[in-house]
Amino acid sequence: MEVLKTIVALCLTIILSSTCLAGDLSAPQDLAFTADYDGSVQRYIQMLPVGYDLSQPVDIMIALHGHGSDRWQFATGTFDEARATRDVAASHNMVYITPDYRATTSWMGPAAEADMIQLINTLKSQYNVGKVFLVGGSMGGSSAMTFTALHPDLIDGVSARNGLANHVEYTNFQDAIAASFGGTKTQVPEQYYNRSAEFFPNSFTMPFSVTAGGNDTLVPPDSVMRLSRNVAQTNPNAVAFYRPNGGHSTNYVDTAVALEYVVRNAKGINTDLNPITINTSFENPRLPDDAYTSNTIEGFTVVNAGGFAGIVNSTQAVYNAEFTEPMPDGDQIAFANNFAFYQYLGTTVQPGIYHLSFYAGSQLSNTAPGTFIAGFMIADNNVAETADLIWGDANAATTGPGLIPGKWSLIELDWTVDPDNPSIGKYLYINFWANSSNFVHFDDIQVIFTPVPEPATILFLVPGLWAIKRLRRRC
Incomplete structure (x- = not known):
């Protein structure tokens, strides 16, 4: 019972400190x-x-x-x-x-x-x-x-x-x-x-x-x-x-x-x-009304693959013409097409379960729903360039469901790292790649790590964590 209390307390600490x-x-x-x-x-x-x-x-x-x-x-x-x-x-x-x-x-x-x-x-x-x-x-x-x-x-x-x-x-x-x-x-x-x-x-x-x-x-x-x-x-x-x-x-x-x-x-x-995520609702800095950034996303390293990326706020006329729903969190989001952006999480891979969630949206004017690849990535150092990064394992990336034009979809991904996984000790990143000419928008990126608990407690603990995480937080 004491082990369970410790794990619950640790995970609640991670939730609160990482997402407030x-x-x-x-x-x-x-x-x-x-x-x-x-x-x-x-x-x-x-x-x-x-x-x-x-x-x-x-x-x-x-x-x-x-x-x-x-x-x-x-x-x-x-x-x-x-x-x-x-x-x-x-x-x-x-x-x-x-x-x-x-x-x-x-x-x-x-x-x-x-x-x-x-x-x-x-x-x-x-x-x-x-x-x-x-x-x-x-x-x-x-x-x-x-x-x-x-x-x-x-x-x-x-x-x-x-x-x-x-x-x-x-x-x-x-x-x-x-x-x-x-x-x-x-x-x-x-x-x-x-x-x-x-x-x-x-x-x-x-x-x-x-x-x-x-x-x-x-x-x-x-x-x-x-x-x-x-x-x-x-x-x-x-x-x-x-x-x-x-x-x-x-x-x-x-x-x-x-x-x-x-x-x-x-x-x-x-x-x-406790992965450290920075500016993952893209609220900093606050842009002037009706503005967007060009090929810069604060808190992330960006890689141009022949497209365009940036941050836009809810007052921008183009956004309001392209979506029928409000932004999922706050009033600024990231957007990209043929562009990747990634962030080092200030930690190394450890045994446990990494949970990545974010919202993705496709513009009404897209000729086809925007496509993307997103997930956890690893590297041998904490100053990696894009070429050094590889997917953590076969299950550490997702293309998500088909996006509905004008609407937002919640995307969730779990990466289970067993104690013998060769990724352990590698530096941990999150990566987002909008891999088509159709724009994809991103918001409310969250990472939660659950260390490997005793087998008797994991089935009880993990579902509860995901439910707690999706509550809207204001701390």
């Missing part, structure tokens, strides 16, 4: 404090979870800006990393903080370090703080790792994007770093050593993720990849999202998955048992 709509953050509040370090006035942005009872335990996410920017970069920025960071914070009802940490060119020197300690203590005095997550990009990613190396007791999870972990060998931005550290490498060598996270892998006992690009010349990935490998030797909750052809930026999906990996592990949600 993201929360919202309040408008930015521009706040200040007087620094204990030198009496100067230091500023930070605070955004609160809308509708959340702040008398209850609440987690904090602190996002550190990049070189040349300030506290507003991650508060109001529209680039992928900023949007994904805010979305993850909102989806977990976190208090979201973006500090100046001293300067537009601060590299977590002694003054910035002191300000960060003071800010965290201030937040803990104001709120019933559960966990503190530290994230950042470029200089901010470097500074997040520096601060964590110096004060691991203050941080419960850290995610660094396109940062460096070794100031001793780094040669760019040396004037700014010297101003922050209080001198050059020759004048204060101990500062450069002590603020190089690579030399302190044992500080990273908390969930830890990094992103890096092989073609990044501004902040080369070598030191952060060495740190990640060293941390992973003793920390099972450490992961690197490395794109060999990537540059000095991280896309929305990689940012969100890297952050979710840290947050879920810190909160005790097993990412191996």
Whole structure:
């Protein structure tokens, strides 16, 4: 009976965490404090979870800006990393903080370090703080790792994007770093050593993720990849999202998955048992009225096979002329013809049952019902290109029923992974391919994983899960 309770609780956790709509953050509040370090006035942005009872335990996410920017970069920025960071914070009802940490060119020197300690203590005095997550990009990613190396007791999870972990060998931005550290490498060598996270892998006992690009010349990935490998030797909750052809930026999906990996592990949600799906009702970003995107689908990698794809909202005149039913979930959907789009789910294949469901619709004007292939796909790495992907097994893809023009159909697919399946340990994707010139529309994509339970419980558990899943959720 205890086994059954555990499985039910785990599966309900997966359902709720994977499919609830993201929360919202309040408008930015521009706040200040007087620094204990030198009496100067230091500023930070605070955004609160809308509708959340702040008398209850609440987690904090602190996002550190990049070189040349300030506290507003991650508060109001529209680039992928900023949007994904805010979305993850909102989806977990976190208090979201973006500090100046001293300067537009601060590299977590002694003054910035002191300000960060003071800010965290201030937040803990104001709120019933559960966990503190530290994230950042470029200089901010470097500074997040520096601060964590110096004060691991203050941080419960850290995610660094396109940062460096070794100031001793780094040669760019040396004037700014010297101003922050209080001198050059020759004048204060101990500062450069002590603020190089690579030399302190044992500080990273908390969930830890990094992103890096092989073609990044501004902040080369070598030191952060060495740190990640060293941390992973003793920390099972450490992961690197490395794109060999990537540059000095991280896309929305990689940012969100890297952050979710840290947050879920810190909160005790097993990412191996919990696929991470991003923007699967296509509601982010909200498009202007009567608009659509051209060959981009936020949250997915798209592959053009000679057609067209994008996202459209319910105010678009063409959509309203082509469908006699409302959109299944929200007011934006994806569409495609002769086009594929796929998403890495932030996890590897494990024994159990994977359930994929989504809505597919065919336009009234199609000369024939749109056709598609959709399902789970696997690869040997988490940065696979389309050519690397193969269907999980013969039962891991579906063409669905014949679509009715102007209407939506619910498509559901189960993939059972036995303990001896050779796909176990491979990286898991979902893939959608509209393989004809007739348009197919997609919405409300959901993935649920049920780990292999004892034989006596599986027949009881599985049908109930599918029934629970189809309830409309608003969390």
